[in-house]
Amino acid sequence: MTTMTDPHQGSFRLSMLIYDSRYRSMTIQIVALIGFLTLIGWLISNTAQNLITLGKEPSFGFMLEPAGYDINQRLLDYDSQDSHLRAALIGLLNTLLVAVMGCLAATVIGVVVGVLRLSKNWIVSRLMAVYVEGFRNVPVLLWIVFAMAILIETLPPPNAFRGENPEATMKLGETVAVTNRGIYIPEPLFSRGIGDAHVFGDTSLRFDVSLDLIALASVFIAGLLISGLINRRANATQNATGVRPTVWYWRLAVVVLPTAILLWVLGCHMGYPELKGFNFKGGTHMRNSLIALWAALSLYTAAFIAEIVRAGILAVSKGQTEAANALGIRPNKTMSLVVLPQALRVIIPPLISNYLNLTKNSSLAIAVGYMDITGTLGGITLNQTGRELETLLMLMLCYLIISLTISGVMNWYNESVKLKER
Amino acid sequence: MSDLSYVRAEMLPEKAPPVSTSGAVGWARENLFNGVGNSILTILSLFMVYLVLSALLPWVFSPTWNAASLNDCRTILAGHEGACWGVINERWPQLLFGFYPNGSEEGTVDQRWRPILTFVLLFVAVIPVLFNMISRRMNWVLLLGALGIAFVTRGGVLTMIIGVALLAGAAYVAFQLFNTNKVDRAEEIASGAKRLPNPLIFSAVFPFLAPWLLWGGSIWGPIGALFGFVIGALVFRAVTAVAGSLMGIIAAVLSAVIWWLFLMGGFAWAMESIISLGLEPVESRKFGGFMLSITIGVVAIGCSLPIGIVLALGRQSDLMIVKSLCVGFIEFIRGVPLITLLFVASTLLNIFMPPGSNFDIIVRVLIMVTLFASAYMAEVVRGGLAALPKGQYEAADALGLDYWKAQRLIIMPQALKISIPGIVSTFIGVFKDTTLVSIIGLLDPLGLSNAIRADANWNGVVWELYGFIALMFFVFCFSMSRYSMYLERKLRTDHH
16 A cells, blocks of 8 residues: 655654654554553543542452342252352353354244245245344344233233133143243153262352263264264265165164163153142243243344345355256255355354344343343342442453354354355 | 148237236236145235234224223223223323423423424435435425424514524525426536535534534534534644645644633633523433434434444554554454443443543443444444455555545445445444333333333233334334435446
8 A cells, every 4th residue: 555665865854753654654553552542541540530439449359249139040050148150150151041042043933034035935925024124123122022021911820720620721731831920841850860960069150960961962972973883884885885785773773772771761751840839830940031032032133044044045146056957966956065055155154143143132131030141240240239340341251252252153164164266 | 632732821819828827817826826835835824914914903903092091991992802002192202202391390391392303404414415316405495494493483583583584595495496497407507506505514513403402501512512623624724735634634633622622611601601592401311212212323323434434444454553453442342232331331431431520321321322333333344345356445556546535535435335235234223222221221212111101091001012112113224224225226336
């Protein structure tokens, strides 16, 4: 951008800092840096003065004091005597829970809607357009409170399940209870289980791992690996002799049989929700707040994902499909081998940035009382301790780490699928 | 066998295509029932549409527009399902203006004409920026007319006279406008006829006028602020002629800052004591409803574009320190949710400021939302810059343009054009995100809906309020996205 000229023969003059293009960029940068540092210094000195006036010297000691509030939806054990740090951890896990569930659901809905929007069926494509425009043009916060209102107002209360002729009945063969306090689904229980492993003893970061689940998972994964080996062997035989041995039952057996045997050994059975007293007991309880947040976030994000998927498919030029047809590749294979790999290259980067948005939007949980990290650390902990600076710093740090991790993955993926141009 | 053969001498008339491939039936066969799968899909969709509409339409069309409370609605509906639209009828002024003084309290006057006028003037101010199909004179007609009506409806002899004068001016210009046809006028302009001043002048004044109209107070504050820019521009012109553009910029910024920091207060005070001219001040906590959403949205949108462009240029520049500052800022803002920034606005921002200073919650929210939008805007503009072929940069260099000229004349017009869809979707996102301020206790429509439900008359009204708010947002956002499509078509220069 700058023009190279012969260096001046004369000595250095001060005015060259401004007029000589060799030094000017340095001058501008140093001025910018000094300006920035002055601003930061000014803010810090203001903050320090204000905090001293308020009598709140910054310290993070309060994080280890008892939190004193309850969290109803939680993945790890927690009670109100646990520390603020523990509460923040529970909140963080809740954020991640709803983010992961939301991303999965949004992807599924988004892909289906995006493909259907390209459908030749006029009414289907119009319906999908209505869905997409409707969700994209209304604030997500409104959708969240709307979903919460639907759950609370339209679902039956637990006492409607009572009596000889109840107004409401449990769904799916008496296994799932849908009430206005949340949804109760069956949970797996182990009557001869091998118990839990307690990690990190009694600290704020403690958590329990169910050894039963670990055993099951490892047996299942080992089965999958062996099945993969059998497949590879069959491929080798096919390559060598031209005849493929029939192995599908072997592959199925090595996965299913050991898992089933282990399930029987551990005495696995389902725990069903039951109406006891004023409420359902047993089973896994998914609270309304979680379901409303999950539904609203996934439907909202799915509308964006649908547009991305549509744009991605349209971005693959028609010549590619025609070329594949000319080569005699079947339509199914054309989709999976020619169109999708190229569409994915367009789809993935905006898709991941939408995952990022969903994760950040999950902070709106506070509007329906779902205790995510914004609700615990940035909500009740902040209000109880009055430590705005520290809690908000930690809150932002948590989100920054999540975001930077996701965008790091995105950049890595982008590099790996980029067209290699020479 | 005779060798005589029959050959038709004239063309047969064309037959109409079979009924099954033309008209409504053909269209339906083509688009709805081509194949078993599609037919099933169609029937399922139609059934779903029927289910939704049969549940929704009777609910929507319920004769409760004049009900005074939820119980009233129940009486009117007599057991049927139906919406209770009385709440919208009674509360829509509140949903639009929040608690902006409406004259209902003792000793107050209805001030709601101010936000209305601001909103109308906003349109007048953005029209020359957004559309180029409206003529200069048309713009002045709109501006003079809006101001005239505002003055006339205020009452009082002096304002009435000013208002009538403005309206007369508007009528005069309108008369001229309708009396000349377009082609003649174009010729006149080409041959150097006098034109009205560019309406963009008003677009430049509007940012100073709008806060005054909304918040009220003395008019000399905004005028003083405007003077800062005028002084800066004058100094820039004078110094550039003597000592080059870089010194000009430095001198202009310095003089404007000195004016704002040290001289403006005295000027405003002095002028106020000479001619006291002002509107009744309105506190920020009385702002609410869509007025609040639109205020936050428009300010954030208006300020984020220039800041975003500067940040994007910084991120693309070769200057290492500037670049890393910009990258750090953008990634930080984009990495955290807006709600945490709003928490900062509501609890922390005053701690960052000099002790004793305490500025308004809405201003604090405006700052944070603007910063938030700028970071996103910067990324959108950066995308546009990156999409521009390298040859454009090289061509600008080859023409001998300096950095700013190259940006202004060659790079930015193209980069911004490429990024229009992204820019508009950022705008829409910002506007939707203004609902988040209800979480920190400001009374935007969503916050107001809770306040309305707290009223014993309307306790239990949910769907009507949410539906109405959703509809309003949909109208705003959808029209913005349609506008972006129009703009894309208008600016398209390639041959497709």
